Amino acid sequence: MSRAGDFLLKLAALLALCGALSGSAAADDDIKALLGAMSRQIEDLKQQVAQSNQRIGQLEQALKVYKSEQQSPKANLVGAAGVQPVPASAAGAGNSKEKAVVTVGDTKGTFKIPGTDTSLGLGGFVKTDLLFNSVSAGRDRLGDQQLIMSQIPVGAAGERGQVTFLAKESRLWFKSFTPSEWGDVNTFVELDFYGDPATYSYTPRLRHAYGSFGHLLAGQTWTTFLNASALPDNLDVGGSAGALASLRQPLVRWTEPFTWLDTPMEGLLALETPRSRLWVDNHLETGTANRAAAGDPNLDAAYWTTPNADRYPDLVARLNLNPEWGNMSLAALGRQLRYTNSSNGYRQDAWGGGVNLSGRINTVGLDNIRFMAHYGKGDARYVSTTNTFADAALDSHGAIELSESYGAMLAYQHWWDKQWRSSLTYGFAQTDYPYYANPVLTRQVQSLHANLLWSPVSQAMLGVEYTYADRELIDGRDGVLQRVQFSAKYSF
Known part of the structure; x- marks a missing residue:
């Protein structure tokens, strides 16, 4: 008691x-x-x-x-009783209940790293593709795994009725968010498995690796010249012939948001890695010319040189308009193309650039229109799919002349209901070379994509897509590729 x-x-x-x-x-x-x-x-x-x-x-x-x-986890102040706060690691040594625990992060899908303000997230997807190609691009070439316009064979070359299975587009990404007095410090890293063009090799490849601090971004990601939100929703990762190349490269970019006439807008200015891609007349050998005349599909870039002589970064500026009905962007590019020959000390350079208008416009319900239109001289590296056109040409005397490139892409996405959707995409691009350029260079490309995609849940997608693509050379010969692709994608 x-x-x-x-x-x-x-x-x-x-x-x-x-x-x-x-x-x-x-x-x-x-x-x-x-x-x-x-x-x-x-x-x-x-x-x-x-x-x-x-x-x-x-x-x-x-x-x-x-x-x-x-x-205030970062504070290290003396308590009211005059006792220094004990670190979680030390406190946990005597009592397991006091050990640091993982908590929900500040952003959806992330978790806090114990003892820090950093929220960490990871994810990705597994994607398996089954492709039936009307003609093969050649042994262990990316053209059999995705649309590469420059690898479409011309004439009678190429294996007919070729089948490819692959899961190279599967991706893994990591991201982090850390608040600070100077602005949020964010990072993003993404990998896929297209590091080796061989069909059955799964070498990891770095797609994105960048960090941002407030308005400043540095690292590898989409070129500022490209409005990625305007890319069509296709199963084929290669891209449309008329869209800008899905180019990711190292860059430094500043983004300044502002509002004008009650409309959210952004101004972007970037310095990006340079890379001149030129056709050189005296690089063409007799044996190579004979192979080209026979329609050898492995000569798509045999006449090009990428000299390591670049002196200035590519300069890109873009203006984004983000109204409620979608988005639009206008981008401009300026770059120097430079060639040097170490054997005779010859140097040649020229300045070029281009403009690009693109966007995504909402129509009825979830339906939308996506488009791109571009024109430039000396900007062919940014145009169409990988290695389709050359930026400039050098004649036998070393004079440099920029190629003129232009093209457009138009896509319409229709949602049949909340689970079923389709996209129809057409693209066209062309580059005009000087008269002395070799006639086996690609002059014009076009493609058509049509698909039907089913997503019963947000983490799963099954789809089928038909692709028609045509590649025409300067000499008038052309090659046609038809492809049926089945894909299964599971996200995590």
Whole structure:
């Protein structure tokens, strides 16, 4: 029984005793003894209450310090009691309940790294493709795995009725978000398995690797010249013949958001890695010319040189318009093309550039139109699929002349319902070379994509796509590719 209960019993006994012994002389001594005992118990109770109040105060102070640390994890301040906060690792050594735990991050799909403000996320997808090609691009070539316009064979060359299975487009990505007084520090890294063109080799390839600090981004990602949101929703990862190349390269970019006429806008300015891609007349040998005349499909870039003589970065500026009905962007590119010959000390250079208008416009329901239109001189590296056109040509005397490139892409995406959707995409691109350029260079390309995609849940997609692509050379010969592609994609 507690001391308070005992005290109450004695008090009741005292009252009873007083009633029973009223008027008795011996009762006085008994009452005095009982009152003395009760007085001592009252003092004990007062001490207990004081100790309890002191303990409650200590616990309340500790709770305040804990809440303060949770709201400001980076603070390393001395507590109100003058005791330095104990690190989670040290506290956990004595009590497993105090060990740091993983918590939900600041951004959906992320988690906090214990002891830091950094939110970390990871994800990706597994994608398997089954392709039936009307003609093969050649042994272990990317043209059998995705649309590469420059690898479409011309004439009678190429294996007919070729089948390819692959899962190279499967991806894995990591991202992080860390708040700071100077702005958010974010990173993103993404890999796929297209590092080796061999059909059955799965070499990891770096797609994106960049970090951003406030408005400044640095690393490898989509070129600023490309509005990636305008790319069509196709199963084929190679891209449309008329769209800009899906080019990812190292760059440094500043993005400045602003509002004009109540419309959100962005201004982007970037310095990007340069790479001149030239056709050189004296690189054409007799044996190579004979192979080209026979329609050898392995000569798509045999006449090009990419000299390591670039002196200035490519300069790109873009203006984004982001209204409620979609987005539009206008981009401009300026670059120097430069050629040197170490054997004779010859140097030649020229300045070129291009413009690009692209966007995505919402129509009815979830339907939308996506488009691109571009023109330039010396910007062929940014045009169409990989290695389709050359930026410029050098004649036998070393004079450099820029090629003129232009093209467009138009796609319409229709949602049959929330699970089924289709896209129809047409693209066209052409490059005009000087008269002395070799006639086996690609002059014009076009492609048509049509697909039907089914997503019963957000993490899964099954689809089928038909592709028609045509490649025409300067000499008038052409090659046609027809492809049926089945794909299964599972995201995580």
